[in-house]
Amino acid sequence: MKSWISHNLGLKLVALILAIITWFYVHGELLNK
Amino acid sequence: MSFVYWTKIIPPLEILILWFVFYRILVFFEGTRSFQVLKGITVLIVAFLVSQLAGLDTLNWLLQKFFAISIIALLIIFQQELRTGLARLGQQHLFNIALEESEIMAIVDEIASAVYKMQKNKVGCLIAMEREVKLKTYIESGIPIDGKVTSEILQCIFMPHSPLHDGGVITRAERVVAASCLFPLSENPSFSKIIGTRHRAALGLTEQTDAIVIMVSEETGEISVAADGRFIPIVNRERLINILKNLLVKQGKKGK
Numbered sequence: 688m689k690s691w692i693s694h695n696l697g698l699k700l701v702a703l704i705l706a707i708i709t710w711f712y713v714h715g716e717l718l719n720k
Numbered sequence: 721m722s723f724v725y726w727t728k729i730i731p732p733l734e735i736l737i738l739w740f741v742f743y744r745i746l747v748f749f750e751g752t753r754s755f756q757v758l759k760g761i762t763v764l765i766v767a768f769l770v771s772q773l774a775g776l777d778t779l780n781w782l783l784q785k786f787f788a789i790s791i792i793a794l795l796i797i798f799q800q801e802l803r804t805g806l807a808r809l810g811q812q813h814l815f816n817i818a819l820e821e822s823e824i825m826a827i828v829d830e831i832a833s834a835v836y837k838m839q840k841n842k843v844g845c846l847i848a849m850e851r852e853v854k855l856k857t858y859i860e861s862g863i864p865i866d867g868k869v870t871s872e873i874l875q876c877i878f879m880p881h882s883p884l885h886d887g888g889v890i891t892r893a894e895r896v897v898a899a900s901c902l903f904p905l906s907e908n909p910s911f912s913k914i915i916g917t918r919h920r921a922a923l924g925l926t927e928q929t930d931a932i933v934i935m936v937s938e939e940t941g942e943i944s945v946a947a948d949g950r951f952i953p954i955v956n957r958e959r960l961i962n963i964l965k966n967l968l969v970k971q972g973k974k975g976k
Contacts, residue, residue: 690863699739
């Protein structure tokens with residue numbers, strides 16, 4: 688489990704940041720409608 | 721389930737799904753030339769979001785228009801990756817299903833034996849082992865063989881004056897399917913200037929398919945294995961056997 692988390696950690700973090708940004712952006716757009 | 725429960729659980733679930741999709745996309749593109757394009761796109765997306773948050777209307781308008789027209793450009797830029805990705809989505813776990821671990825080891829042993837004999841004689845070789853993605857297109861570019869994988873047959877094929885020595889050999893399970901096959905050349909900028917054509921071909925094939933490629937350099941006698949668009953350094957015969965075994969046996973188990 689630990690090795691799965693540490694493997695490609697950089698990419699996982701970038702993906703997480705992108706996912707959070709996207710969710711909040713789309714959620715905001717949907718609320719504006 | 722209550723409405724409150726769903727409103728609490730859905731946002732993290734959606735973020736988790738988005739994270740998984742983004743992560744798979746990043747892993748898919750990592751190490752390829754398109755990864756740099758992807759980095760550029762990420763910068764533009766961040767700039768777009770910042771311009772929106774900061775109320776930079778002109779910049780935001782420009783970026784919005786740019787994104788609208790860049791869809792077609794992206795389809796062209798990522799044409800190769802989209803094709804490979806779709807091919808992998810539809811792939812079937814066929815390879816190795818019929819092969820036991822001992823049979824895989826026998827094939828690996830024959831290949832390792834051939835590779836080390838060729839290294840000793842400074843004979844170059846390029847052997848691609850088909851896994852799940854079928855190499856039909858590349859097989860058709862070569863000469864059909866359909867013989868059992870043995871060290872002797874591989875050495876014969878790559879003998880310097882053999883009519884089949886140019887190009888690569890493709891094996892499927894325990895059969896040598898074809899020789900003299902043409903492989904696509906890698907355009908990965910981090911390798912293209914420092915490696916020769918044989919290495920570029922090995923890398924190119926592993927970028928576009930899930931094949932494993934074993935090669936011996938004619939100039940240096942150096943042995944390399946390529947898989948998933950990367951080179952794996954080979955220091956001795958045991959390491960070669962271990963790497964091939966790991967790549968093939970794992971694949972076989974996944975397929976079952």
